[in-house]
Amino acid sequence: MTVEAAGLILPSDVLIIVMENLGIEDLINLSYTCKFVNLLVHEFGWSLYLKHNVRSSFTLQLARRNWSSFDQVRYDVASDRRWTEAKFNARPLSHPWRNKFQPKIALSTSVLLVAAGHTIYVYHITDSSSLDDGAPGVLYEGSYSFTDGQEITSITFIPDGHLERTVAVGFDDGHIHRLFLPHFQQEQSNNKPLALNIERNYPLGLRIVDIVESLTCSDDMLLSLSSFGTAGLCNLSSHSPLVSAINLDCRSWSSFICMRSSTPFTAFGTTSPNPLVVHAVTPSSLSPAPFAILHPTRERSTAVYDITDAPPSAPWGSSKQVIVSGWYDGAVQVHDMRSGWRDSGVTGSPAPLRPMLTFRDPWSDEPIYSVSCGGGSSSFVAAGTARHSVVAFWDVRRPTEGWSVHAPGNDSSPVYSLILESSRVFGVTQSRPFVFDFGPGVTKETYPFLSISTRSQHDTIKLRKNGVGYYVTQYNHSRT
Numbered sequence: 320m321t322v323e324a325a326g327l328i329l330p331s332d333v334l335i336i337v338m339e340n341l342g343i344e345d346l347i348n349l350s351y352t353c354k355f356v357n358l359l360v361h362e363f364g365w366s367l368y369l370k371h372n373v374r375s376s377f378t379l380q381l382a383r384r385n386w387s388s389f390d391q392v393r394y395d396v397a398s399d400r401r402w403t404e405a406k407f408n409a410r411p412l413s414h415p416w417r418n419k420f421q422p423k424i425a426l427s428t429s430v431l432l433v434a435a436g437h438t439i440y441v442y443h444i445t446d447s448s449s450l451d452d453g454a455p456g457v458l459y460e461g462s463y464s465f466t467d468g469q470e471i472t473s474i475t476f477i478p479d480g481h482l483e484r485t486v487a488v489g490f491d492d493g494h495i496h497r498l499f500l501p502h503f504q505q506e507q508s509n510n511k512p513l514a515l516n517i518e519r520n521y522p523l524g525l526r527i528v529d530i531v532e533s534l535t536c537s538d539d540m541l542l543s544l545s546s547f548g549t550a551g552l553c554n555l556s557s558h559s560p561l562v563s564a565i566n567l568d569c570r571s572w573s574s575f576i577c578m579r580s581s582t583p584f585t586a587f588g589t590t591s592p593n594p595l596v597v598h599a600v601t602p603s604s605l606s607p608a609p610f611a612i613l614h615p616t617r618e619r620s621t622a623v624y625d626i627t628d629a630p631p632s633a634p635w636g637s638s639k640q641v642i643v644s645g646w647y648d649g650a651v652q653v654h655d656m657r658s659g660w661r662d663s664g665v666t667g668s669p670a671p672l673r674p675m676l677t678f679r680d681p682w683s684d685e686p687i688y689s690v691s692c693g694g695g696s697s698s699f700v701a702a703g704t705a706r707h708s709v710v711a712f713w714d715v716r717r718p719t720e721g722w723s724v725h726a727p728g729n730d731s732s733p734v735y736s737l738i739l740e741s742s743r744v745f746g747v748t749q750s751r752p753f754v755f756d757f758g759p760g761v762t763k764e765t766y767p768f769l770s771i772s773t774r775s776q777h778d779t780i781k782l783r784k785n786g787v788g789y790y791v792t793q794y795n796h797s798r799t
Contacts (some may be wrong), residue, residue: 331359332508338364338372343396365389375631375693379758380428382447382455386429389701390450398742402695405712407757408788410681410766411780412442412457412726416751420760424736425474427483430500431457431745433752434471434488438464440752441500442767447760455744457769461513468610469494477541484549486542486564487523489531489680497521497543525551525564532571537578540600542585544574550587550606554578563605565598567591570732573644576600580639584610584656588623588644593671595623595644597656613654614662622647626688629653632697633715635675643700645687649660651702651713653679660669678702680712680723681796685709689746691739695757701744703734708748710734710755711796721796727780727789761787 330361338346338360346368350360365388374395378385383391401407403431412433441463445456465471469490477497479485496519502609503513513748524543533544541554541599548567553560573588583600598608628639640656653676662672678700696711702711708726726734732749755765761784781790 328538335367336361337362338399343368343392349682355549355743361387361389365392366488367428368392369395369529372696375742376430376741377426377738377786378444378457378743379741381444385446386446386650392448394758394760395741396429398757401742401759402714405724405793406723407755408724408761409582409724409727409791410756411755411769412752412754412767412787413440413459414769414778415730416456418556419732419736419749420470421752422750422752423471423474424738424747424752425476425486426740426745427476429483429751430460432486432500433747434474436469436759437470437611438462439471439474439486439488439500441503449561450760452760453762454756454758454765457754457766457767462517463500463515466516466518472529475536475541477536478539482767487534487536489534489543490519493527493529493531493545494519495523495531495534498522521673524553524561525549529549533574534573535576535769537576540578540583542574542576543586544571548589550574550585551606552585552600552618556596558564562603565607566607567596570622573623573625575628575642577628578641582640586626586642586644588626589734590622590647590695592621594621594646594652595626595652598688610669611656612669612671613642613652614673622686624688627690627692628701630692630694630698630715643692645690645702647686649679649684649687649704650710651690653677653700653715676715676718678711678718678721679722680704680709680711681798682794683709683711688733688735689737691737692746693739693741694744695741696706697741700737701737701739703732703737703746706731708734710733710737710744710746719796723794723796724755725792727791729779729792756788763787 346364346403351356406799412589420435433440441460442457443460448748472491477487487496527545527549530546532546534653535542535755541553545550547567551564552562556564556601564705569589569591575586584597593612595613597604597611599610623644625645627643631637644652652674655675660673686705687702691701698715700713707721711723713721730748730750736747739747744755
């Protein structure tokens, strides 16, 4: 079919090719030209836009399958605008725990897991048939507690045939176990969430003698790191999962693995003269020597506490060879392993690679405990600091215009773990998990309702007048 106008005759397939290069405003203007083109934009234009402007999101993935392409774009535009304006709904996901922990979180398309002490708290992701029904909810389902009382120190999802209920869990006694979390089937008359006891029956990978500090997974490869520097690589698809083990010989904090890079690699964050190093991964082993040393901008930066991949929509492109790291001196560094900018004044081989971008909160030099990337237009970096439950945000397109916010309750704790997706930021302090939601359609029912209880009487959170979000303290990084 062709579109005819004064002086213009274009086949439909040509218009579709043109749409591939159009932004939102151009697609809107094009849809106003005539009824046929309007239908063409709705059938092809918006889906093409989404293809070229991906928004990484776990908790929205199931709902977006039901939404039309146009509704998905509407949601993205609204949340992107709120990111730009730093407007969001802050919600605690529970009352404060009775004890203080160093918790970790893990997220899939169906559940959010919060591991604190010897317990895993489960929040299930609800569906949404259309955008008009509101945003998908994140509601408390129940908890699993290990009978032997060993504390959980790390947790990550591992492949299980798209069931998304299987995790690798690391403990303070050096054990790593594979765990399938069954759905809660029993219904109670008092409507209270279930609390089940489970045992550690499925050991996985390397048995080490100290704390399992970090677990990360990419495809079928699981990387573990102990606090004393023992790194183990496991192939989860193999009957003999342990592939290789190396010793970094230093206090170690964080690890990251990427099997989808042109050169598969692992990165390790440690306390040492070279606190961020990159090792190659081969089909049969983990290289004992680093092929890249990533240097800080300050010599006193002697530790790296967290590592993640870069924002998908950064100006340097969506490359798997760019990593983001949180440092002891309060800096968030971005290193591009494709770069040739090396520190020629430092001896050693390989020559240390300098960061291509550095973010700082000018009002704080607190260490960075957690980092994550995504957010509005898939271009934000988030960092959880070591004190006062502060989360800092930077847009890589405008790196000097950052801002920070305290988690609900202004806990004095570090932000131990962060997960940033297209419209939501999930985090956890020593006292409880929380979320910042930048998307539209958030209601009182989107997140768990916190009833008045004995514990809540000492809680400092205060609900806003809209009854949806809670008051939090924000500040800009600008000194003017």
